[in-house]
Amino acid sequence: MKEGSALLVALLLAVAIAYWSDHYRLADQAVVAREAEDLSSRPPPPPALPQAEPVPERLDVVGPRDPVARAALCEELLEVIRGVDAALQLPQSSATIEQLTTRRRVYQEKRATLDC
Secondary structure, eight states, rough: HHHHHHHHHHHHHHHHHHHHHHHHHHHHHHHHHHHHHHHHHHHOOOOOOOOOOOOOOOOOOOSSSSSHHHHHHHHHHHHHHHHHHHHHHSOOHHHHHHHHHHHHHHHHHHHTTTOO
């Protein structure tokens, strides 16, 4: 009798698991179908624009007449140069190294223009 009861419990458990599995599977399919309908009713996204070449950074520095503003500008330029130097310490591709070196040179020239 105990063996029959254990078998009956196992059978009921298997049926319950199968029922709930189908129930959730069907519910998930309904959600997926609704999401597909929502996506199909939306207009298609605009086509991606081709990647343009990065515009070189322009840094037009006009020497301020105010010595405090000039010192602040010199400090900002130095901060950027230090950031580039820190980036050059990390492993980089050769193209990135070339860009960073060019950027550093431009900022050095701007500092020289301001007599920093």
